[in-house]
Amino acid sequence: MDIYTSTLSPALDIGAGCYLLVIAVLSIVGNLLVIITAVKKSSKMKPLELFSVNLAVTDLGAAVTMYPLSVASTWSHHWLGGNVTCVYYGLAGFFFGIASIMNLTILAIVRFIVSFNMQSPNEIFGWKKVKMLCVWIWLYALVWALFPILGWGRYGPEPFGVSCSLAWGQMKNEGFSFVISVFFFNLALPVVIIICCYFGITIKLYFTHKKVMNNSNQVPNIVKLHRRMLTIAVLISTGFVVSWSPYGMVSLWSVFHDSRVIPPEVSLLPCMFAKTSTVYNPMIYYIFSQRFKREVKQLCSCLLPNSTKASKDNSIYMVSGHTKLRTNPDHILQEISEVKDSESSAKRTIE
Structure with missing residues (x-):
């Protein structure tokens, strides 16, 4: 049988194609909304918000360059284009995947x-x-x-025939150093850095919140903003790692064992699950950012941008530049004191 012929049943091929089509539409629409929102506010956009736009570009790039070919191939029950498109598809998937995980890593460090x-x-x-x-x-x-184009590693078809990626099963000997390097530098190390960074931020925020609450019964908006953005960043990073982990484990297993032992239907599931990594970021923004939600509704209903009042949430991004993100307890306590002084002055004026 041709290596580019599907080893799945026709019904499963059609189902996988429909699933990928839905993922492609959701990813393209969602990430386009993020980019359009950023472009509309480009004059007010702060430097750190560029990382979130960059992440949306990587997800949109993956959806546009990869998913149409994958959908057409599954519905044809055969990989279209042979070796040329297989290398192209594998390179695009690897390229955008590395860009996404490194973007999340740099963002965590920042x-x-x-x-x-x-x-x-x-x-x-x-x-x-x-x-x-x-x-x-x-x-x-x-x-x-x-690197695989230049001879270190290689691209090839997935075991189920209608998708391409790094040829994990063929790199048991000559490409083994490439496999170890990929997993260390582009999965294990970034994940450790992301966990350590957000754990440190969480500890800092916890002690800041504790000190503030000891001096005031009300949590200031700056602490709430920190907490909300930390939640967004952690969810996005966790989602990416969770969606790609099953595929990574199956791929690593196939390097040390015979990949033909894994049924095609089983090898399909991690690959399909990994595709969801391009979809959920805009959904997280929509749930946690009032501003992004408002602007999406405005775009959908074709309303003028000035028809709604400005929201208190100043950014749709994981890092906001509109507010000084200070977790220093003394600064926050000073802000609370200034607010209280302003309220007292206003009361005296009214009286």
């Missing part, structure tokens, strides 16, 4: 540095630094994606 620094985020990371980091993310992903 948030960690900002949270433990008393300066404004814009003073620590200006436009020049942020743009350089984004360029580094894309170049890093491109270098890794080109």
Whole structure:
């Protein structure tokens, strides 16, 4: 049998194609909304928000360049285009996947540095630094994606025949060093960095919240903003890792064992589950950001941008630049004191 012929049943091929079509539509629409919202507010956008736009671009790029070919192939019960499109598809998937995980890693490091620094985020990371980091993310992903083309590693069809990726089963000997390097530098190390950074931010926020509550019965908005953005960032990072972990484990298993032992139907599931990583980010923004939700409704109902009042939530992004994200307890207590003084002055004026 041709290696590019589906080993799945025709019904399962059609079902997988329909599933991928839904994922493609949701991903394209959702990430386009994120980008459009950012473009509309580009004059007010802060440097650190560029990382969230960059993440939306990686997800949109994966959906546009990969999913149509995959849908057409599953419905044809045969991979379309042969070796050329297989290498293209594998390279695109690897490229956008590396770009996404590195974007999340850099974002976690940036948030960690900002949270433990008393300066404004814009003073620590200006436009020049942020743009350089984004360029580094894309170049890093491109270098890794080109390695199999240059002879270190290789691309090939998945066991079920109608998708392509890194040829894990064929890299038992000559490509073993590539496999170990990929898993260490592009999965294990980034995951450890992300966990450590957000754990440190959580501890910092916990002690800040505790100190503030000891001096006031009301939690200030700045602490609530920190907590909400931390939740968004952790959910997005966790979602990416969770969606790709089953595929990573199956791929690693196939390097040390005979991949033909795994039934095609079983090898299909982790691959399909990994595709969801391009969908959920806009959904998380929509749930946790009132501003993003409001602007999406405005776009859908074709209302004018000024028809609604501005929301208190100043950013749809995982890192906000509209408010100084300070977790220093003394700064927060000072803000509370200033608010109380303003309220007392207003009362005296009224009286």
